[in-house]
Amino acid sequence: MLTVTDLTKQFGGFTAVNRVAFELQEGELLGLIGPNGSGKSTIFNLIAGTLPPTAGSILFRGREISGQNASRVAHFGIARTFQIPRPFRRLSIQENVALAAYYGQEARPSREQAFAQAKEALELVGLPADSAARADGLGAAGLKKLELARALATRPQLLLADESLGGLDHAEMDQAADMLAGIRDKRGISIIWVEHIMGVLMRVVDRCIVLDHGEVIAAGRPDEVAHDRKVIEVYLGTDAGDVQATVAARTG
Ligand SMILES: Nc1ncnc2c1ncn2[C@@H]1O[C@H](COP(=O)(O)OP(=O)(O)O)[C@@H](O)[C@H]1O
Numbered sequence: 001m002l003t004v005t006d007l008t009k010q011f012g013g014f015t016a017v018n019r020v021a022f023e024l025q026e027g028e029l030l031g032l033i034g035p036n037g038s039g040k041s042t043i044f045n046l047i048a049g050t051l052p053p054t055a056g057s058i059l060f061r062g063r064e065i066s067g068q069n070a071s072r073v074a075h076f077g078i079a080r081t082f083q084i085p086r087p088f089r090r091l092s093i094q095e096n097v098a099l100a101a102y103y104g105q106e107a108r109p110s111r112e113q114a115f116a117q118a119k120e121a122l123e124l125v126g127l128p129a130d131s132a133a134r135a136d137g138l139g140a141a142g143l144k145k146l147e148l149a150r151a152l153a154t155r156p157q158l159l160l161a162d163e164s165l166g167g168l169d170h171a172e173m174d175q176a177a178d179m180l181a182g183i184r185d186k187r188g189i190s191i192i193w194v195e196h197i198m199g200v201l202m203r204v205v206d207r208c209i210v211l212d213h214g215e216v217i218a219a220g221r222p223d224e225v226a227h228d229r230k231v232i233e234v235y236l237g238t239d240a241g242d243v244q245a246t247v248a249a250r251t252g
């Protein structure tokens, strides 16, 4: 579904993303992990059209999308969440999501359709579907759900979810991981999930890619990656045992 080749982004003389290559299959839940500053959000910005790449290619269902602007990429069927949610704080939860449905799709829905699609997206993330409450009344977990609902309301084929768990407690994180896996299962949406907390992510993803200093240092199934020497060295350290145990306890 998505083929990334030789993707590179330089900011001045600094290379944030260096010749990254990977593929994503239809319906796959792929984890993108790596230390802070390793280039994860930049890769999302390059795919979503927020930033143009310095070099490289991004094929989405056979179409070259690198360098396209963000609204066109959204209309192609790619939605992303932002690490820091910035809803329209004084609008209602429902209106925030309906706006995404209205502007984020190539075929613009009617007002009624947009609100119906918003309702569906809110149900998927477990927020009250008729919520007239203002967005600025939400706590950290609620804001993350709203961010996800806004992306889903554009009815994407590919969802890029950026570090959606920061600020959540452990039970909330597990819940969020199950929610993403559930959305993939129910909607058949392909998902790339950037998450800093590797144990939580490794419990549900099909495959993951590990970045360090803008380069892919490992890619594979969670059990492979959790035992990879380089990954343990640069990323897991003393947490390696815990992450390996989490992966070993997976049922799927
Ligand atoms: N717009 C930008 N201008 C300059 N440097 C940037 C910009 N965006 C990101 N960077 C730098 O690129 C590197 C990768 O950042 P980022 O992709 O946000 O990392 P991650 O999401 O993995 O934490 C960091 O060193 C960051 O400071």
Ligand SMILES: [Mg+2]
Pocket: 040, 041, 042, 083, 163
């Ligand atoms: Mg980031």
